[in-house]
Amino acid sequence: MGNEPDILNNMLQELRRGTLVLSVLSQLAKAQYGYSLIQSLEEKGISIEANTLYPLLRRLEAQGLLESKWDTEETRPRKYYLLSPLGEDIYRRLCAEWKSMAQSVDRLIEG
């Protein structure tokens, strides 16, 4: 038998991790940089740490789901990310899957 708080925390983490890509993509129909994205997710109830988000943004860009561009007008240059056409397509499919899965899970836990 394992340690109870660890077991629960791992399960909660796994539950949240599943929706992370969907959550991030949902906010990138308009260009955002890392910190503004963390804030806009936080305001909507999704916590994500910088050291989780930054590698995820780089991975999504490498996979072709995001495009990025540097804004060097500011004192501190910022890298802005935006959905690519492929990213928009994948985001739509993830949304469809999410809706159907969330309905099923709601039925399960109310049944």
Added chain:
Amino acid sequence: MGNEPDILNNMLQELRRGTLVLSVLSQLAKAQYGYSLIQSLEEKGISIEANTLYPLLRRLEAQGLLESKWDTEETRPRKYYLLSPLGEDIYRRLCAEWKSMAQSVDRLIEG
């Protein structure tokens, strides 16, 4: 850039994986054996393969969330699984997290 169908499939899989433990626990307030559990999840829209479910059931039992007992009355002995008191507690907490997370995600994708 990766391969598009693989990227999408991995993301869909990650999305579903997050709710798997919650889905399985939701069906074990009454005792079920592996195959009956696959069927009851399937009827409610959640597909899970036997070679994913059986190791998961053994892991949840090892973690103390499930209790099991063999029914040897049948021609083919069957192992029945049921939530333990710890399992009931963890299930309730996962449900609460699910509801709050699902609301947040719904807000994100509709916003």
